[in-house]
Amino acid sequence: AQSVTQPDIHITVSEGASLELRCNYSYGATPYLFWYVQSPGQGLQLLLKYFSGDTLVQGIKGFEAEFKRSQSSFNLRKPSVHWSDAAEYFCAVRGNTPLVFGKGTRLSVIA
Amino acid sequence: EAQVTQNPRYLITVTGKKLTVTCSQNMNHEYMSWYRQDPGLGLRQIYYSMNVEVTDKGDVPEGYKVSRKEKRNFPLILESPSPNQTSLYFCASSLSRGLNNEQFFGPGTRLTVL
Numbered sequence: 001a002q003s004v005t006q007p008d009i010h011i012t013v014s015e016g017a018s019l020e021l022r023c024n025y026s027y028g029a030t031p032y033l034f035w036y037v038q039s040p041g042q043g044l045q046l047l048l049k050y051f052s053g054d055t056l057v058q059g060i061k062g063f064e065a066e067f068k069r070s071q072s073s074f075n076l077r078k079p080s081v082h083w084s085d086a087a088e089y090f091c092a093v094r095g096n097t098p099l100v101f102g103k104g105t106r107l108s109v110i111a
Numbered sequence: 112e113a114q115v116t117q118n119p120r121y122l123i124t125v126t127g128k129k130l131t132v133t134c135s136q137n138m139n140h141e142y143m144s145w146y147r148q149d150p151g152l153g154l155r156q157i158y159y160s161m162n163v164e165v166t167d168k169g170d171v172p173e174g175y176k177v178s179r180k181e182k183r184n185f186p187l188i189l190e191s192p193s194p195n196q197t198s199l200y201f202c203a204s205s206l207s208r209g210l211n212n213e214q215f216f217g218p219g220t221r222l223t224v225l
Contacts, residue, residue: 009151034213043115043201043216044154090153098144098169099214103153 002027002095006102013081014110021076021105023065023091032094033074035065038104039087047089050074061085083109113138115217117202123223124192132187132220134202142205142212143185144169145177147198148219154201160185161207192224 003026013019025031032051036044048059055067065076074091086109091102115136124130136143144159146169156169160179174196176188185204189196200220205212 036216043218044203045216046213049213098156098159101146101154103151 002031002093002100004091004093004100004102006089006091006105008105009103010106010108012108012110015083016080019076019078019081019085019107021089021091021107023074023076023102024072025074025091025093026072027093027095029095030069033065033067034092034094034099035059035063035074035076036090036092036101037061037087038090044090047076081107081109083111085109113215115202115204115215117200117217117220119220120218121221123225125225126193127191130189130192130222132189132200132202132222134185134187134217135183136185136202136204136215137183138204138206138215139182140204140215141182141207142214143179144203144214145175145185145187146201146203147171147196148201149198157187157200192222194224196222197224198222 005024034049035047038044047063048057050057050067058064063078088104088106090104092099118133141162145157146154148154155171158177160166202217203214205214
């Protein structure tokens with residue numbers, strides 16, 4: 001079965017700084033990978049997804065993620081963080097079973 | 112507007128008092144599921160349904176029941192709630208169980224069991 005690890009529980013960045021959230025997965029074949037964002041008091045919103053093809057995928061709100069098979073990673077990036085990006089971010093993987101989520105990374109943004 | 116709705120959004124109850132959390136989607140999706148979210152544990156799947164009258168256990172089904180009598184509705188039933196079921200619950204739906212189908216999430220139901 002697949003699994004997901006988000007090594008960072010909480011990250012704080014300054015507004016305008018770049019961001020990278022780490023995600024490592026475990027699955028024997030090429031998985032389907034997702035990043036979701038959960039703003040305070042809200043449900044989950046899909047930021048982007050990877051199924052195949054170009055390993056650099058673009059998402060909403062200026063986010064992108066890069067699939068690296070050799071590192072079993074799917075890290076989320078944004079070149080310049082805005083205060084409204086403060087939220088919890090979940091990486092998820094789907095292999096041969098329903099969607100499996102990581103434990104999340106909470107992002108705080110300081111002025 | 113395409114959406115997944117859940118009711119109630121907030122609920123405080125006592126141990127043993129049966130409750131139902133409703134979930135409804137207006138996108139004609141076949142696949143629906145329930146998750147619970149707990150601090151430090153992320154989201155864990157409780158039950159899922161691939162279509163009407165087809166349901167199956169997820170990772171943490173103990174203490175929960177579901178039904179899928181209509182395509183749009185997928186209620187979560189707690190026959191005898193206990194304090195360890197205090198959590199944030201999300202319903203989700205997708206077009207099918209296909210691997211590349213995006214799941215759409217409801218706004219969540221925060222349940223407290225005293």
